[in-house]
Amino acid sequence: MAAARTFAVLRTCLIMKFLFDLFPILLFFLAYKLYDIYVATAVAIVAALLQTVLFRLKNHKFEKMHVITLGILILFGGLTLVLRDPVFIKWKPTVVNWLFGLTFLGSRFIGKRTLVERMMSHAITAPAPVWLRLNWAWVVFFVGMGILNLYVAYNFSEDTWVNFKLFGMMGLTLLFVFGQAFYLSRYMVLNEQNK
Numbered sequence: 001m002a003a004a005r006t007f008a009v010l011r012t013c014l015i016m017k018f019l020f021d022l023f024p025i026l027l028f029f030l031a032y033k034l035y036d037i038y039v040a041t042a043v044a045i046v047a048a049l050l051q052t053v054l055f056r057l058k059n060h061k062f063e064k065m066h067v068i069t070l071g072i073l074i075l076f077g078g079l080t081l082v083l084r085d086p087v088f089i090k091w092k093p094t095v096v097n098w099l100f101g102l103t104f105l106g107s108r109f110i111g112k113r114t115l116v117e118r119m120m121s122h123a124i125t126a127p128a129p130v131w132l133r134l135n136w137a138w139v140v141f142f143v144g145m146g147i148l149n150l151y152v153a154y155n156f157s158e159d160t161w162v163n164f165k166l167f168g169m170m171g172l173t174l175l176f177v178f179g180q181a182f183y184l185s186r187y188m189v190l191n192e193q194n195k
Contacts, residue, residue, distance in 0.1 A: 028044035038084070041089050044073060044077060045073055052066045076095065094150050101140075104138045104142065113131065148172075
């Protein structure tokens with residue numbers, strides 16, 4: 001019973017965080033549908049800046065993911081706006097995903113715990129091999145998402161890419177997060193039985 005409660009709390013927290021992180025992408029999508037890629041890019045930059053400031057005001061600290069994403073968005077979005085070339089904004093999700101994949105990979109070799117374990121061990125107890133498998137899963141996921149983004153960006157229309165950026169990437173990420181939560185729940189139940 002306690003494992004089910006923990007799983008429900010974890011799922012709710014992940015969904016709320018995901019929705020907050022989705023804010024600039026959603027506004028990018030809406031601006032694109034109403035205007036064009038350039039207006040959408042400018043809106044995404046402003047939304048990501050607002051998101052970062054609001055998080056800072058609420059939590060009295062910056063979240064590294066928001067700051068990194070904002071920096072990459074300003075760079076690639078800025079190039080898109082200045083050069084009037086959407087290829088830069090299309091590369092942004094790939095660069096972000098590959099950077100996160102590299103971070104998860106690097107965490108395997110720095111310190112005693114993987115990044116996944118550092119992020120979640122305060123709420124969940126699992127054996128070290130489980131954390132290692134989850135960490136590798138995130139590395140593969142981020143690399144795969146970066147490749148998939150480029151495939152869609154270069155082989156389909158701009159409109160299809162924008163739809164994929166919101167619905168495809170969001171859907172795949174949600175499936176992946178729920179899969180990880182389900183995988184972890186097996187070990188949470190095991191931990192409860194051992195107490």
